[in-house]
Amino acid sequence: MPALLALQDVSYAHARQRPGSAEFRLEEINLQIEAGDFCGILGANGSGKSTLARLCCGLYLPDSGEVLVEGCSTRQEENRRRIRQAVGLVFQNPENQFVAETVTAETAFALENLGVPPAEIRRRVRDTLDRFDLGHLAGMPPHRLSGGEKRRLSLAALWVLRPRVLLLDEPLSMLDSGSKKKVCGFLQELRREGTALLWFTSAFAEVAGADHLLVLEAGKTAWQGRPGEFWGEVEKANRWGIELPPVYEIAAGLSQSPPPVAGEEEFVSWLWK
Numbered sequence: 001m002p003a004l005l006a007l008q009d010v011s012y013a014h015a016r017q018r019p020g021s022a023e024f025r026l027e028e029i030n031l032q033i034e035a036g037d038f039c040g041i042l043g044a045n046g047s048g049k050s051t052l053a054r055l056c057c058g059l060y061l062p063d064s065g066e067v068l069v070e071g072c073s074t075r076q077e078e079n080r081r082r083i084r085q086a087v088g089l090v091f092q093n094p095e096n097q098f099v100a101e102t103v104t105a106e107t108a109f110a111l112e113n114l115g116v117p118p119a120e121i122r123r124r125v126r127d128t129l130d131r132f133d134l135g136h137l138a139g140m141p142p143h144r145l146s147g148g149e150k151r152r153l154s155l156a157a158l159w160v161l162r163p164r165v166l167l168l169d170e171p172l173s174m175l176d177s178g179s180k181k182k183v184c185g186f187l188q189e190l191r192r193e194g195t196a197l198l199w200f201t202s203a204f205a206e207v208a209g210a211d212h213l214l215v216l217e218a219g220k221t222a223w224q225g226r227p228g229e230f231w232g233e234v235e236k237a238n239r240w241g242i243e244l245p246p247v248y249e250i251a252a253g254l255s256q257s258p259p260p261v262a263g264e265e266e267f268v269s270w271l272w273k
């Protein structure tokens with residue numbers, strides 16, 4: 001069985017903005033995501049997270065190397081439809097994702113594009129709006145929603161296709177703490193049901209429960225490992241532009257020992273409370 005998502009020596013350069021200006025390159029990224037995995041991509045602003053997210057779903061094509069979704073290359077036109085159903089990109093700014101006039105139309109959009117019969121669309125949209133607690137907002141224009149509601153709609157509009165992996169580009173940025181908790185709750189639920197998550201962020205706490213982490217520094221892989229092993233790298237977190245949870249900062253300031261939590265599970269339950 002091929003991996004759900006595999007990046008093999010993926011390199012990509014953005015065209016120079018102006019002649020002579022520095023060129024940004026993502027270099028030889030390798031990554032493998034299996035069904036149900038939770039992987040965190042950590043990096044500062046400008047390290048290449050959003051570029052990598054776009055490569056993972058075929059919005060950008062690699063200059064060299066391959067992005068394979070269930071063994072199908074994003075380069076091949078004939079794989080596009082299948083890849084679009086399997087991989088959902090949750091944009092950093094939900095406004096950039098919205099295309100329709102109402103919450104209902106936004107949630108129905110992808111299904112209409114795939115030619116799903118109208119009765120089936122209505123049923124799936126209703127279930128999806130209920131699930132993300134958006135039913136009472138069905139007729140609202142997306143741009144009128146609150147930050148948390150927009151984020152939930154951006155998830156709902158993808159979830160309606162039952163993607164097998166969600167690419168989450170800084171999904172908690174711009175949310176207040178109440179909305180963060182609610183969105184985290186939905187994401188945890190999706191994960192429990194077997195959706196793989198690839199979560200791009202600069203905040204370690206958001207991905208402390210991941211199976212695997214990759215740190216991007218100026219387009220290159222600076223480190224890979226499990227969240228529990230990150231303690232060994234804590235001194236580099238600053239250079240990498242990664243925000244640490246207070247418990248790490250405090251422990252680092254007091255001594256050289258790991259934070260006062262027994263294991264990842266305990267750490268995560270503490271974080272997500």
Ligand SMILES: Nc1ncnc2c1ncn2[C@@H]1O[C@H](COP(=O)(O)OP(=O)(O)O)[C@@H](O)[C@H]1O
Nearest residue numbers: 014015024043044045046047048049050051052
């Ligand atoms: N469309 C583009 N054209 C040229 N340069 C870009 C483009 N998009 C992003 N960049 C540059 O690529 C670098 C990485 O950007 P990005 O992937 O958005 O990083 P991050 O999401 O980690 O903040 C930045 O220096 C940015 O200015």
Ligand SMILES: [Mg+2]
Nearest residue numbers: 049050092169
């Ligand atoms: Mg970004």
